[in-house]
């Protein structure tokens with residue numbers, strides 16, 4: 626399909642293509658930064674990395690929550706995580722180091738940071754979010770927003786279970802399940818601290 630200015634469907638398709646390009650750039654930058662870190666520290670803090678472009682259904686849900694129609698302008702203005710990457714690491718200290726590494730990157734511009742580890746969400750959700758701009762140089766330079774989520778394996782386990790539960794209930798999640806999930810998040814927090822302590826003890830033996 627040839628891109629023609631003024632053609633609404635082409636505008637939307639072209640924007641989606643730009644998200645795809647920006648995600649490729651972001652993935653490359655994150656891979657370079659983490660491999661460089663692993664080489665220099667002789668230690669790889671990353672367990673796994675996952676990336677995605679937001680599904681149409683998820684965009685629609687987010688815009689509905691914000692009382693906005695599904696238009697390209699609203700997506701650009703209100704959806705800050707059209708492209709997202711999740712970096713899952715072993716220990717709490719790794720999260721901090723990865724955040725620091727991204728903040729220092731000359732190829733990404735940090736717009737906003739949300740520290741849900743220091744201040745968890747009411748649900749119990751913990752993770753560190755960075756909203757960054759990815760520069761894209763096509764006909765002219767523009768900056769595409771992306772969300773980077775950084776969390777430990779334990780936090781990821783909790784978030785993935787919570788996500789599955791949210792899908793199961795089209796209406797409000799029963800109170801007893803919410804309470805149990807919240808209690809699990811406290812157990813996860815305690816476990817993360819114990820594991821960090823253990824890794825520090827192991828390091829002393831090296």
Ligand code: 0O2
Pocket residue numbers: 679683687703704705706739746748749750754783784785787788
């Ligand atoms: P998905 O499936 O990841 O696309 P904003 O983006 O700033 O307008 P929002 O949505 O409040 O507003 O941003 P927030 O909460 O900082 O980050 C949103 C993303 O964080 C979510 O994206 C989830 O991936 C994750 N998240 C936030 N809270 C929870 C939670 O309680 N449980 C789980 N499992 N994940 C959470 P989406 O768009 O909801 O979904």
